Amino acid sequence: MRHGDYIAKIRVAPAVTNAQHVLQPTLDLSTGPDVFRTALTRELSSEAYEFELQAQLCADLEKMPVNELTVEWSEELSPFVTIGRIHIPQQDVAGVSGENFERTDALSFNQWRVTAAHAPLGEIMQVRRIYTASAKVRRQLNHQPEAEPKSPAAVLR
Secondary structure, three states, X not given: XXXXXXXXXXXXXXXXXXHHXXXXXXXXXXXXXXXXXXXXXXXXXXXXXXXXXXXXXXXXXXXXXXXXXXXXXXXOXXXXXXXXXXXXXXXXXXXXXXXXXXXXXXXXXXXOOOOHHHOOOOHHHHHOHHHHHHHHHHHHHOOOOOOOOOOHHHOOO
């Protein structure tokens, strides 16, 4: 991602304190199409979770290229720094009779809705532009509105 004159990799990492609370540390992907939904529902019904939002600044474009995915950016050259925390409270993510799942199915994420100073960079981010188009088609096929929610309450019950 661009941050003005800087380039940074962004990652979300689980807070160290979360590891001791995880109910299901491994998932069997062969159990069905909703394995992640089932695990998320179970985890968040029992505990709140914290994640660290971290940035790693590009210190040297030759040693830390944007488009060379096989080149790992050295943490000795530029360590990840926690720039924020994400708190997901304990909750019933399904809502009444699972209606939250239907509501959230109509949501999509567009990493391109940013100012030019914070534009995504690199070939992989360019390829991700297709997600915006596929989300629009998915909403049309499912007869779901394309609108920005005004608040969390507009999506979750």
